[in-house]
Every structure is written in C-alpha cells, then in structure tokens.
Amino acid sequence: MSRARLVPAALAVAVVAAGCGAAEEGPTGSNTEAGITIFNTEPENPLVPGNTTEVGGSRVLDPMFTGLVEYRSEDAQPANAMAESIETTDSKVFTVKIKQGWTFHDGTPVTAKSFVDAWNWTAYGPNATQGASFFSQIEGYDEVHPKDPDGADGPQEAPTPAVKEMSGLTVDGDHQFTITLSEPFSVFPVTVGYEVFAPLPEAFFEDREAFEANPIGNGPFKFVSRTVGTDIKLTRYDDYKGDDKPKFRDLTLKVYQSRESAYADLVSNNLDFMEELPPNALAGKKYETDLGDRVVQRETLNMQTIAFPFYQPPYDNVELRRAISMAINREEITQRIFEGTRKPADGWVHPLMKGYEPGQCGDYCSFDEAKAKEAFAKSGYTGEIVLLSNTDGGHQEWAEAVANSIKNTLGVEARFVPSTSFGEFRQKVNAHEMTGMYRAGWIADYPSIENWLTPLYRTGSSSNDGLYTNPAFDAKLAEADKAPSEEEAIGLYLEAERIMAPDMPVIPLWTQFTVGGKSDRLKVANLDPFRALDLESVEVA
Amino acid sequence: MGRYVLRRLLQMVPVFLGTTFLIYAMVWAVPGDPFEGKCGERDCPESYVSAMRDRFNLDDPLLVQYGKYLLNLLQGDFGLTSSGLQVADRIAATFPVTLKLALVALVVEAVIGITAGVVSGLRNRGFLDSLVLVSTLFLISIPVFVTGYVVQLVFGLQLGWISPTVTSPTVGSLIVPGFVLASLSMAYVARLSRASISENRRADYVRTALAKGLPPRRVVGVHLLRNSLIPVITFLGTDLGAFLGGAIVTEGIFNVPGVGGLVFRSILTKDGAMVTGVVTVLVLVYLLMTLLVDLLYAVLDPRIRYD
Numbered sequence: 001m002s003r004a005r006l007v008p009a010a011l012a013v014a015v016v017a018a019g020c021g022a023a024e025e026g027p028t029g030s031n032t033e034a035g036i037t038i039f040n041t042e043p044e045n046p047l048v049p050g051n052t053t054e055v056g057g058s059r060v061l062d063p064m065f066t067g068l069v070e071y072r073s074e075d076a077q078p079a080n081a082m083a084e085s086i087e088t089t090d091s092k093v094f095t096v097k098i099k100q101g102w103t104f105h106d107g108t109p110v111t112a113k114s115f116v117d118a119w120n121w122t123a124y125g126p127n128a129t130q131g132a133s134f135f136s137q138i139e140g141y142d143e144v145h146p147k148d149p150d151g152a153d154g155p156q157e158a159p160t161p162a163v164k165e166m167s168g169l170t171v172d173g174d175h176q177f178t179i180t181l182s183e184p185f186s187v188f189p190v191t192v193g194y195e196v197f198a199p200l201p202e203a204f205f206e207d208r209e210a211f212e213a214n215p216i217g218n219g220p221f222k223f224v225s226r227t228v229g230t231d232i233k234l235t236r237y238d239d240y241k242g243d244d245k246p247k248f249r250d251l252t253l254k255v256y257q258s259r260e261s262a263y264a265d266l267v268s269n270n271l272d273f274m275e276e277l278p279p280n281a282l283a284g285k286k287y288e289t290d291l292g293d294r295v296v297q298r299e300t301l302n303m304q305t306i307a308f309p310f311y312q313p314p315y316d317n318v319e320l321r322r323a324i325s326m327a328i329n330r331e332e333i334t335q336r337i338f339e340g341t342r343k344p345a346d347g348w349v350h351p352l353m354k355g356y357e358p359g360q361c362g363d364y365c366s367f368d369e370a371k372a373k374e375a376f377a378k379s380g381y382t383g384e385i386v387l388l389s390n391t392d393g394g395h396q397e398w399a400e401a402v403a404n405s406i407k408n409t410l411g412v413e414a415r416f417v418p419s420t421s422f423g424e425f426r427q428k429v430n431a432h433e434m435t436g437m438y439r440a441g442w443i444a445d446y447p448s449i450e451n452w453l454t455p456l457y458r459t460g461s462s463s464n465d466g467l468y469t470n471p472a473f474d475a476k477l478a479e480a481d482k483a484p485s486e487e488e489a490i491g492l493y494l495e496a497e498r499i500m501a502p503d504m505p506v507i508p509l510w511t512q513f514t515v516g517g518k519s520d521r522l523k524v525a526n527l528d529p530f531r532a533l534d535l536e537s538v539e540v541a
Numbered sequence: 542m543g544r545y546v547l548r549r550l551l552q553m554v555p556v557f558l559g560t561t562f563l564i565y566a567m568v569w570a571v572p573g574d575p576f577e578g579k580c581g582e583r584d585c586p587e588s589y590v591s592a593m594r595d596r597f598n599l600d601d602p603l604l605v606q607y608g609k610y611l612l613n614l615l616q617g618d619f620g621l622t623s624s625g626l627q628v629a630d631r632i633a634a635t636f637p638v639t640l641k642l643a644l645v646a647l648v649v650e651a652v653i654g655i656t657a658g659v660v661s662g663l664r665n666r667g668f669l670d671s672l673v674l675v676s677t678l679f680l681i682s683i684p685v686f687v688t689g690y691v692v693q694l695v696f697g698l699q700l701g702w703i704s705p706t707v708t709s710p711t712v713g714s715l716i717v718p719g720f721v722l723a724s725l726s727m728a729y730v731a732r733l734s735r736a737s738i739s740e741n742r743r744a745d746y747v748r749t750a751l752a753k754g755l756p757p758r759r760v761v762g763v764h765l766l767r768n769s770l771i772p773v774i775t776f777l778g779t780d781l782g783a784f785l786g787g788a789i790v791t792e793g794i795f796n797v798p799g800v801g802g803l804v805f806r807s808i809l810t811k812d813g814a815m816v817t818g819v820v821t822v823l824v825l826v827y828l829l830m831t832l833l834v835d836l837l838y839a840v841l842d843p844r845i846r847y848d
Contacts, residue, residue: 044624046624128591129588130586132589158591260793264693264697264705
C-alpha cells in the first residue's frame, strides 16, 4: 500500500461506517466485503500524485497508487513494490526492473514508460507542479526546469525549457529503465517511495482534466466518486497484483469541517478511523475514558526542535547553545505538558530510522544544571534569551515551559515570544529575520538518516534556515552520498552526525507518539510511522 | 413603490463595489505569502509559485487585479481555486445547505422567540414573564459553541438521541444545529417583542379596539402584534444574513457542509479566490435582505409609504 506520505502532516483522520454488501466471512472471521469510512480533510490540490504534497490529497492518492518501493508500516523501511530490482554499482546510475503483468485501473499495462513519462511530466517547469523539486537530483533536471531569473515573485517569467525530458531517464524496454543522477546519491532508492514518484497511465497525458476528475492509479484501491466538500469513495481493485491486498472492499474518505466533529463521530462509532485525535480529546487523557481499548497509538516520524539563527548574535555562540540545551528538562516537560505522548530526543536522527544510534547528542541533550551553568558562564553572555514560535499549532504551552526551564536553570531572563500564524512565522524564518531562537520541526520526506541531516544542516541546503555551516560535516555528508552501499552510507552519515553534535546547530527536543482511534467495527487497524492508517492491516468484524 | 425599489437597487451598486474592493484588498493583502506552507514543510518550487501568481494576477497593481476580478465576476465567472475547483460550483453546492440551516434557525427563532415575547409581554411581571426573562438571560450569556458542544455531548454522545454530526443535510437532520444556531437570537427576539408588546399594550389604538368590543384574541393578534413586530422583523431580517455568513461555529461542530465551513477552511488555506467569491455573495444577500425588510415595513404598517 502506498504510504509514502511523510511531508506535511497537518491535520488528522476519521471514519464513518458504511457497512454494505453481503457479509462474507473471511478466513480469519473478518468481513472482507465490508466498507469503512475514515477521516479526511478536503484535498487542496488537483488529484495528481506529482502535484500533491498535502495530507488531504495524499490520503486519497496513497491507496490509489503503488510506486517502485513502498515503506513498510512496521519499521518505515523501503521494500520493493512495483520494482523487481533497483541496482547500482556507483550510486549514480541506477537500473530499475519493474514487475510484469501489472495494470492501471483502466486496464492498460504499467510499463517503464509509465514511470519515465510521469517523472518527466512532474519535473517539467511549465507544468508548475508542487512535487517538481523532488526530481532535482536526476541528470537534466536543470534543462527541463530552468530557474526563474528574478525569483517566483518577480515579473520575469522562467524561460521555456528547450527539452521536455530529463537526459537522466532512459527507457530500456517495456519493463526496464535507467536513472542517471547528476551527483552520486546512495540513498536515492529510498526516496522513490514518495508519492510524487508514482507512475501515470496514458490516459493522464491524453486528457489531464478528465484524469483529475476521475483519477486512474495502479494501487490496491480505485476511484469511484467524489463529492467535493463531502467525501471521496474508493473501492478495492480486484486485479491488484501487489502483496498488500486490502481485507475489506469499500473505502470512504469523509471530509470533516473540524477534527472535533470527527471525534464525536468516532466516539459514537459513526466513523471507523481517525489517525490523530483533536486537542480537546487529548487534554487530560479524555480519550481513554471515551474510547477505552479503541485507542490506537504508535511512535511516528516527527521531531520537535529549537533552531538557532546563526546570523543573529548571541546565538552563534556555541557555549551558549550547549548551555541552553542542557538547561531544558525534556523529561519533565514531556510528562507534564504532553502526558507522555512525546519522548525526549537524544540526537538529530529519528529513532525509527534504519541504522539509528542512540545517544549521538551525548551529554548535551540531557538536563544537567551544573554543566549548563558552567557552559553558560563560559559563553560570557548575560543578556536575555528569546524563544519564538507560532501559537496556532498548540505550541504555546511547551514553549513557555521550555523558556521557564532555561530561566530557572541558568538564572537568566528567558522569554517566549508568540507569533500568530504559521504562514507569517515561516516567512520570517525563510527571510532570515528571526530575532531569537525559534521552534522548528521536521517530518522526514523519506525514511533515511540522510533526510534528517542533509536538508537541515548542510551548508546552503533547502531547509537550513538558521544558516549553520561546518565544512567537516559537509565533507562527511558528501562522502556518505557517494558510498557504494546503503550500509556504508549509514555509517558515514552517523559519523557526520557525531561531527555536528558539539556544535549543537539545533536543539533536539522530543519525538512523538501519535494517538488515534478506531470504531468498534474494526478488529484491527494500525497506524503506520507516517501518521496514517495502515490500510493493509485493517480487518472489519 | 417601484421607484423606491429602483432607487434602492441603484444605491446598492456603490455599496457593492466598495465592500467587494475592501474584501479583495484585505484577502490578497494579508501578511504572509499565500503560497507559504502550501507544499508542506518545504518551499514550493518557483515554477509553481509563478504559475499561481499568474493565475491570480498577483504581479499587477492592486487596482488592476481588482478590475480584472470584477470584470470576470460581471460575466458570472468567480474564477478557480488553487486546487482547480470552480468557485461558483462550490458556492452553488454549499449555499443551499446553509440557506436551509438558516431558514430552520429563523423559523425556530421566530416561532419560539415571538411566542415567548408575546406571552411575557402580555403578563407583565407575572411568573411567565420572569421565567422568560431569566431563561433568555441564560441563553444570551452562553456562547454558541458552548451550546453546540453541550447539545452534541449530552444528546448525541451520552443519550444517543441524535446523531452527533449531520450525515446528510436534510431539513430534519438540520433541526438540532438550527436550534443551536438560533438560540442566541431567539433570546433577543423574545426580549425585543416583549418590550414592544408591553409598550404598545397601553397605546390608544389598543384601548380603542378593546372599547369597540373586539375580542382580545383579535386585538392582540392583529392590532397589537402587527405594530409591535416592526423592530422584530428588522432584527429577523438582518439575522438571516448573519446566519448565512456566521454559521461557521455551528457548521463546524455538527459537520454541516455549508458556506461557513467553506469560508473558514478557505481562510486557513489562504484560498483567496474562494474567500472573495463567497463573501461577495454574502454581501449581495445582506443587501437584498435589508431591502426586503424595508419593504416588509410597509406591509405591516400601511402608514409607512415609500415614494
């Protein structure tokens, strides 16, 4: 099942039971002809994989498309799905063989060309897709997606590309194609599980509008109907060749105006699944009395951090950064504010990642009053410390607690300064206008250690908003990118993390347990590490 | 009368232009890039942002943008949202739902509010009067979202008498949300009609009617009520407009797929085209409602003439 959905994660989930069809008992006593209803938000984009990076649309497209690899729900590791094999000798040229006999929901075969055409289409500048930048590592991306000379806001248009196809993609036969990257990148095969890498059928290129109204995928579920603002209905695709065949028939993604109303439906069993409960249900663990054994929870792939503006003194002072980190009582805050639904972090890589090594942050991430004071004295700084955050995502409580923890430990004025909206906050972050340290967070784009380091801390990277730079760290990352195998790459990435640790470029705070809920009708329903329902696991009583 | 209506309609033109321009300017001039956060935690590709800026003419001066928008609007084209949906289609789909909800609320409000007001207004300082005064004070002091959640919790979740959310927006299933939506205004209507009735009760024309020997039922039902209802009608009329635009909270609690939720979500996702489109329609509704109320005055009180 497609669960390549790591990027945005904004809202949560739920479900209304629409039991229908003659109940047919499956081998395990579950009803394999049942229908379930799950929570969704209104998709913000046209329903095309390469143009969907937000949660509401992904929840619809994930079950409808199967990519080369899919991430396993147990450990978030990539496993071949449509790919027979992805081979490389130098981490630069990858030969991909895809499985034979697969078809799209309209009956046309899935071939190497379906992938290559889809990727070229998504990367092509004038198509203006949201997912284009994911293809930037492929050779020839610059030619199909030229830079806008004066930025997106300027009046000048980006030049129309001379070619429509990336030179790094070649079709070698019906079921084989070759990907050439512009630079070696050992983690590349892990990234292609992301949904923007899904194949597209001929029908899409013939008539895009018709496709958006009636999307055709190659996944375990096919599209039935959509009532904008109300629901989207999918049904099982019986000719599906993958291993992740669903154990129920119909899937309705119901659009809710608010998570609170969805929660009311979940409690009264009108909705079958909701991945993330609203704050009013989490407060005081109300969900435990409301839902009892219907609570579904697991550790998921997101991490909360505090970032430093390296362009703004005194935050470029390494001793000060260490002092602040050691002055934060993570243990107490996760228990008091989050009632244990967060877990203190001890490094910059998420614990669910393959190769994760505990304690990479060393002493710098544990609460130690004496050491914090010592480092603070060494820093020579005496002024106030400012922590900035937007408050529209439930961040106020913990940000205040963190500021207090710093204040009490270091005996320095530490202040939390709220910012009203996420958009406004991000704009200031991007423009490098932060006046103090600030809340940050990361949800992996794809499950690899690399994704927790390169985009965030490498000099000049897309999400290195604080402008951290360390040549030794950059060099180690570059070495890891070129590693011939994933195992060797992991070792090198971990070394890079250790090189970075004494610099404390951002303070890791905690990782999250996501709390969701299911209805009485569902015998089994598991969350996957990406905060989504693992549809393959669902069994209806 | 005809000339009056025509004059009023013409007056609407500058009001309409002024309000829509303000809305347009405010929506597109809010701080924060409308494409910030659209592509998850990372920035949107430049080509995507450029294409969207083109679609919404964001590189033109504000007046030119507004001019283009208005020109399309006059041709009945509300434009597309960033998700490629027709704004007009979404309005057409959600407006009837909210209209239904608002009408249910209006009926609840009018029937219960006026009845309570008349009963208590006729028995000044009696038990019923005190009861109405106290219960309306109670209703006025509770915000709608509290009423909504309490009703949902008690009747939906604990007692199980109603479905906690609205599954399909039929009139029957909208009665509970309608009640919640009307609760606040219901109290005002009751107090307004009570005050009006108890004031007019001692008016000369009522005494005359009673002296002529008309049955009390007729005196109250035709003479007294007709005069006393003028302020109430004003309130009800503008309230219908307020219901249409302000059902955000109620629709959110009961998951009614109406205009309120649409506006709210569009504001959150910075979908400017949708916000301007819906609010423009709401402005029109308000203008027409006030005109309708003014015309109703003449029906209620023949002494009021428009010429």
